Amino acid sequence: MTKLHEWIENTLLALNLTDSMEQKTGFTRLGFSREEKLAHEQFRNIASSLALKTQQDEVGNQWAIWEVDPDAPTIGLGSHLDTVIEGGGYDGVVGIVAALGAIRELKRKRIKPKKNIAILCFISEESARFGVSTIGSKTLIGKVDKNKWENMKDYEHVTIRQAMEQYGLNWETFHQAYCEDNRFESFIELHIEQGNHLYQNHIDIGIVYGISTPIRLKVTAYGQSNHTGTTQMYERKDALVAIAPLINVVQKEAAEINKQSEQAFVATVSTVNVLPNAMNVIPGKVELGIDIRSVDDKLKRQFVSLVETYCKRLEKENQIEIRIDEIVNEKAVLLDKDIQQKLTNICDELKISYCHMNSGAGHDVMNMAKRWPSGLIFIPSVNGISHHPDEYTPLRNIQIGVSVLAAYLEREVGGCTTS
Amino acid sequence: MTKLHEWIENTLLALNLTDSMEQKTGFTRLGFSREEKLAHEQFRNIASSLALKTQQDEVGNQWAIWEVDPDAPTIGLGSHLDTVIEGGGYDGVVGIVAALGAIRELKRKRIKPKKNIAILCFISEESARFGVSTIGSKTLIGKVDKNKWENMKDYEHVTIRQAMEQYGLNWETFHQAYCEDNRFESFIELHIEQGNHLYQNHIDIGIVYGISTPIRLKVTAYGQSNHTGTTQMYERKDALVAIAPLINVVQKEAAEINKQSEQAFVATVSTVNVLPNAMNVIPGKVELGIDIRSVDDKLKRQFVSLVETYCKRLEKENQIEIRIDEIVNEKAVLLDKDIQQKLTNICDELKISYCHMNSGAGHDVMNMAKRWPSGLIFIPSVNGISHHPDEYTPLRNIQIGVSVLAAYLEREVGGCTTS
Structure with missing residues (x-):
């Protein structure tokens, strides 16, 4: 054998x-x-x-x-x-x-x-x-x-x-x-x-x-696609520019919660889909996928609220619409x-x-x-x-x-x- | 007729x-x-x-x-x-x-x-x-x-x-x-x-x-893909977190140059490709496509330098490698x-x-x-x-x-x- x-x-x-x-x-x-x-x-x-x-x-x-x-x-x-x-x-x-x-x-x-x-x-x-x-x-x-x-x-x-x-x-x-x-x-x-x-x-x-187990969010920003060469900087509704700050906020806030909590906490913007994702078109729609994990379900919910609040702020600042879908929520x-x-x-x-x-x-x-x-x-x-x-x-x-x-x-x- | x-x-x-x-x-x-x-x-x-x-x-x-x-x-x-x-x-x-x-x-x-x-x-x-x-x-x-x-x-x-x-x-x-x-x-x-x-x-x-006509850059950030649930926040080399600030810097600096110059100037992060772009994997590699336009070729070159300098800073801050390819350069x-x-x-x-x-x-x-x-x-x-x-x-x-x-x-x- x-x-x-x-x-x-x-x-x-x-x-x-x-x-x-x-x-x-x-x-x-x-x-x-x-x-x-x-x-x-x-x-x-x-x-x-x-x-x-x-x-x-x-x-x-x-x-x-x-x-x-x-x-x-x-x-x-x-x-x-x-x-x-x-x-x-x-x-x-x-x-x-x-x-x-x-x-x-x-x-x-x-x-x-x-x-x-x-x-x-x-x-x-x-x-x-x-x-x-x-x-x-x-x-x-x-x-x-x-x-x-x-x-x-x-x-x-x-x-x-x-x-x-x-x-x-x-x-x-x-x-x-x-x-x-x-x-x-x-x-x-x-x-x-x-x-x-x-x-x-x-x-x-x-x-x-x-x-x-994770809570997973799909965060979608709706801007206005337009030609990158002919649309002046001040005329734009760039969905990517509007939603991009969320990427670093998710990282910073997750690190902070992890530090302050008894249970480990992690959150990640793991996927990005830009539409139309073409070199000469201003991003009209951007979807971010966020993966949020802890054995403490309360921490996960608290983090979802934080994302919601921050997106409301981005909506106002950029005058665009942001939609949040909870695509997974496992206890x-x-x-x-x-x-x-x-x-x-x-x-x-x-x-x-x-x-x-x-x-x-x-x-x-x-x-x-x-x-x-x-x-x-x-x-x-x-x-x-x-x-x-x-x-x-x-x-x-x-x-x-x-x-x-x-x-x-x-x-x-x-x-x-x-x- | x-x-x-x-x-x-x-x-x-x-x-x-x-x-x-x-x-x-x-x-x-x-x-x-x-x-x-x-x-x-x-x-x-x-x-x-x-x-x-x-x-x-x-x-x-x-x-x-x-x-x-x-x-x-x-x-x-x-x-x-x-x-x-x-x-x-x-x-x-x-x-x-x-x-x-x-x-x-x-x-x-x-x-x-x-x-x-x-x-x-x-x-x-x-x-x-x-x-x-x-x-x-x-x-x-x-x-x-x-x-x-x-x-x-x-x-x-x-x-x-x-x-x-x-x-x-x-x-x-x-x-x-x-x-x-x-x-x-x-x-x-x-x-x-x-x-x-x-x-x-x-x-x-x-x-x-x-x-x-445009100068177009492909900016690639090389991090380390890893499991979103098992990799603590402080252990990560997240390529997306590292490169994301560039999106808003491109927008802000382009708006500033446009204001200060005689000729119109625009720059856009128009494409994002995340690898592997999966919900449970930390982004290991991210490619941003940047489209830079003006009839003033000098302004375009000046902006490329600005992107290069900022990427060097992001490389240091995040301890990851960033590569810049000039994929189009039309006078x-x-x-x-x-x-x-x-x-x-x-x-x-x-x-x-x-x-x-x-x-x-x-x-x-x-x-x-x-x-x-x-x-x-x-x-x-x-x-x-x-x-x-x-x-x-x-x-x-x-x-x-x-x-x-x-x-x-x-x-x-x-x-x-x-x-």
Whole structure:
């Protein structure tokens, strides 16, 4: 049998559809893309080689099941294989590698589980393509908004519906991926931290107690497009000039709130769309996307008010109209205390360094946690870099993650070694 | 024979491929698009109905020629039929309508010209699609940069070469549209002002003496993309936060220079491209497009220095790299004094109100002026609005334009009325 670290490396490469993790432009596997589909195929191959039963549900989530008894409860675990544009090869993928690796460890130790184990490879976790995140896990828990999703488009004007149909899924029936309460006993996800806390402090495992889900705003400024050469400076209603100061205000005020609050707070103007975005036309319309996060929901609301007030001021000063749409508003998610305690005990026993912490990013587990007791394990991201080609987690850290996840599973499924 | 104003209205509608000039989203006929091709076809039909000989040259410019003697000199006139995205139906089109209308007037008066007259319908005048303007007239004067053009793309990643080939043109030979010096004796263009000077001051005709061509900069800020939720405010290298203050500095400094200078000065941040432009990723790279215009080339250079100095400061303050590329640098173009005098005389004789003025926008005539004595006539734009669905010039003003252009032509071709 291949050594674990070697198997981890091969699996990581295979799921990333590559033979080297060093890619100048990183990895691009957008939700419902051909690339995501190829990664899911690799997942099926690897799961089959571990004698797991694989199946795709109606929304495109891939399942790999170790079924011991149809009437026994099921322990769920998993993550995702899609990426942002030019992202890293560890975000999501490492959670799938670790889930497969943990099962491989159980099999190596000839554990005979008393419960079923299901690895879930969730489809389209990132919001990078359509502005909607965790489509796969949302569908699984029944949080589907077909009316809204149907009209959401990627930057090439492909709708979610079109993308799903191109992927081979059925728009009319994909919601049937919904799972009943008895489908899982509990769920656990392992993920790279995507922040710098573990790496900077030389800690191997983060046991997460809360996820700071986002409020997302679309702020639209309506000016008047006109010719850049013929419209005098004093005659203009330039939407970009009017709204641009908001970019730096968001940064400054977020830094200030973060300093003054107990919980971490971040806010980012992450997208800008200028219309018509042509060299010789004054910007007539500008849309800014703002992403606001904290585990303290009150801080997020307070920040939205601040943006609203500042935009009213910009409206007056520039005599233009500004509209604010709240396109996402997710309440912070708290994870299961028992699972956190079990993970703490395991780290103590295995003498693995750990800490309790928050998650700044959303993950599929935040949906699962609304229905089933759920846990989230972090492993370090070197320099905290993520969603970038430089994203990196050493194999050693993935291996520690596998060992914690394997120990957790072993205890959960309550099995015995076969003779 | 249809009355002139009725003919003008019908021709304007036909060239705009519409039955109403009031269109909420304006007109979109990008360079080398199917729509531009259809408009050129309409031009050929109308020119044929005036018994003009039509032909398309190698780059796709449409010619309509009234040939009286192959050895006689040729008076050129014309404009373009392409538009920006959601632009107006007067920019360019009115110049073609007026050119055709002027010939129609000569024919109505049974003038028998002693020189040839050629109307040119230049292809792809606007830079809206590829960032390159006046491709048709540039090619005609031999200002072709195939190496540079070949890689320039529209927002759907189509290159100029692909667009030209889809249009039915040959990339290898399109430069053969080049014209020898003896092809024209002179050239004249009629265009809407696209500014507010004529309309505001109730003047019917602008006789242009200079064109304030642009310097265009691409300013690129290189930060570090990272996850918006997991990267603390103090750990960020946000390219958008770093470069955003430049937007308002460009506006403020341009307004200041304009106030203090004899010649009009304008500068605009007209395009923004954020990478990766995803809701959950901190902007890692931001490109701003800056358009700088004046008939005073020294002012433009002075403004470029100002941008350079300010960017150095932003680089230091934010510890990121900023790169400035000068993607366009066109010297101001001065038009032919004799033609200006002839137009002045005509306006005096016909008792039409006029003024001498500059052009803030570039036009095909700025290329023609480098090779042949050239003139530019402006007619009013209501409220100075252009490159926008609200762009409008009353039929009455177009008719005055036709009469001035017809009078000019009549004198230039030195014809006599046929018996």
